Amino acid sequence: MDKAVGPHGQSHLNVIGTQLDAVLDLANVASLSNAVIAYEPVRAIGTGNATAVGHIIEYRCLRWKIAEREPETSASVRDFYGGSVKPEKARSLFDMPDVDGGSIGEASLDAKSFLSICHSV
Numbered sequence: 001m002d003k004a005v006g007p008h009g010q011s012h013l014n015v016i017g018t019q020l021d022a023v024l025d026l027a028n029v030a031s032l033s034n035a036v037i038a039y040e041p042v043r044a045i046g047t048g049n050a051t052a053v054g055h056i057i058e059y060r061c062l063r064w065k066i067a068e069r070e071p072e073t074s075a076s077v078r079d080f081y082g083g084s085v086k087p088e089k090a091r092s093l094f095d096m097p098d099v100d101g102g103s104i105g106e107a108s109l110d111a112k113s114f115l116s117i118c119h120s121v
């Protein structure tokens with residue numbers, strides 16, 4: 001859902017924030033209680049390059065946007081990361097604050113790899 005630079009030159013965090021605001025403007029924020037948000041950076045899907053741990057701010061952006069409107073709802077939301085999750089990187093990704101699980105693509109096609117990732121949660 002994100003792009004490095006938006007159509008009008010905004011940073012990707014501004015793009016993400018604008019997209020989330022559009023959804024939250026339409027949704028009853030309380031209806032997101034216990035929701036699961038899957039965040040999959042375009043640059044990471046199917047590339048073999050999972051998001052750098054330093055990009056954690058993107059995940060927090062999701063919670064911040066909801067917390068601005070309803071802090072209690074924000075606390076109940078679960079965030080899943082997706083994009084080139086591999087056994088050797090799964091632990092560091094799942095150890096990131098606000099990453100509660102994963103959306104596994106290619107690595108789920110190999111039972112040994114998938115089970116290794118499952119054991120990293």
Ligand SMILES: O=C[C@H](O)COP(=O)(O)O
Binds near residue numbers: 045105106
């Ligand atoms: O649901 C899976 C995601 O699109 C990530 O796929 P990937 O792990 O092959 O990059």
